[in-house]
Amino acid sequence: MTKLIERFISYVKFDTKSDENSLTCPSTKKQLKLASFLKEEMIKIGLEDVTLDENGYLMGTLPSNSNKDIPTFGFIAHMDTAPAFSGKDIKPKFIDYNGGD
Numbered sequence: 001m002t003k004l005i006e007r008f009i010s011y012v013k014f015d016t017k018s019d020e021n022s023l024t025c026p027s028t029k030k031q032l033k034l035a036s037f038l039k040e041e042m043i044k045i046g047l048e049d050v051t052l053d054e055n056g057y058l059m060g061t062l063p064s065n066s067n068k069d070i071p072t073f074g075f076i077a078h079m080d081t082a083p084a085f086s087g088k089d090i091k092p093k094f095i096d097y098n099g100g101d
Contacts, residue, residue, distance in 0.1 A: 007041070009092060017087030018080035026056040026080060030087075034079050 014034040019027040026032060039052045039060075047060035056079065064070070081087045 005094070011038075012090045012092050015087035015090075016080045017085070018083050020083045028080070031079050032056050038079075 011034065014030065014037065016031045016034050017028065018031070022028065026035075035052055035056045035058050039050055039058055042050045042058070042060045047062050050058075050060040052058045058079075
């Protein structure tokens with residue numbers, strides 16, 4: 001779990017605040033910095049055919065580890081954060097929640 005938390009913290013340190021007035025995709029160059037970092041992460045963990053285009057679309061293939069004929073699926077996410085809030089100097093807090101209110 002520690003490795004997961006370390007990765008999460010490294011990702012949220014990137015300022016990916018979007019620019020609602022931008023006519024480009026992605027709306028800021030800062031978002032491409034995170035995409036480039038994630039590209040290297042994907043390669044390190046063994047994904048194949050990892051590509052990043054000029055619009056910030058990052059794709060990769062996780063090879064099957066099964067001999068069974070199982071369906072292919074994909075994950076889709078965005079890397080920007082809302083323009084209403086600052087994306088700088090984010091300090092995540094981890095709160096153990098036991099489900100009780």
